Amino acid sequence: MCTLCLSSGLSRRLFLGAGAATLAAAPLIGSAHAQPARAAETPDAALKLLVEGNERYVSGKINERDFSATRAARAEGQKPFAAILGCADSRIAPELAFDRMPGELFVVRVAGNFVTPDGLGSLEYGAAVLGTKVIMVLGHASCGAVLATIEALQKGNTLPGHIADLVRAMKPGVEPALKEAGQGLEQRAIIANVRYNVQRLQQEKPIIADMVSSGKLKVVGGVYDIATGKIAMV
C-alpha cells in the first residue's frame, strides 16, 4: 500500500474506494505528498487560474519564468491543480497556453482529445491521488483528427493502420454535429466532440463522477483558436 498517498491529506475513503490498482500505481508517477504548494484548492479557483493564464498568453503578457529556481522543489513531488485532456497537435502547448509552470498541469494528450481507457486512468490518478481540482477537455480549431472523422462518417472511407481505430473511437463525439443542418460543420464537430467527452468524464464512476458530485472536482470544455491562442469555454 502506498503510505505516501495515504498521508497526503486525501480522503482515505476515496482511496479505499479507488481500489488497489490505483494505490499500487501511485508511486509510478510521483509522490502525492509533494512539497510544492498547490496553486488552487477549489475547482472554481483552479478554473480561474486557467482562464487568467490564457488571457495573459493571448495578450502577450505572460509571467517571467525562472525554471531553475523551482526545479529542486519539483523533485520532491507534484501538486498539479488542473488536468488537461488535449489533442496531440503540435501547435498547442498547454503549459504555454495557460501560462503555467511545470508541475502545475497534469496533461493527457491524444489526437482528437477523447477519453481512452488509459487516459481515463491517468485523469483518475490526477484527481484522486495528485488532487487536481479541474479537468479541461481541450479541443482546437483545424483538428485533423476531427476532420478525418467527419470524412470517414460522410464518405465511409477507412484510414490505414491504427488511425482507423482512432477515428472509430471518435465517431460518437463527432456524429451529433453531422445530424445538425447549417454551416460551420468543422467547428460544430470540434465543439460536439469536446462536450461529448466532458459529459463522459463527468459520468465516469467511481472516481471522477463521485468527486464531481461532491464538489471536489469540475470537468469543463474549451476550444483553442490556433490563430489567436484564445481558449473559449464550450
Ligand SMILES: [Zn+2]
Ligand atoms: Zn487535434
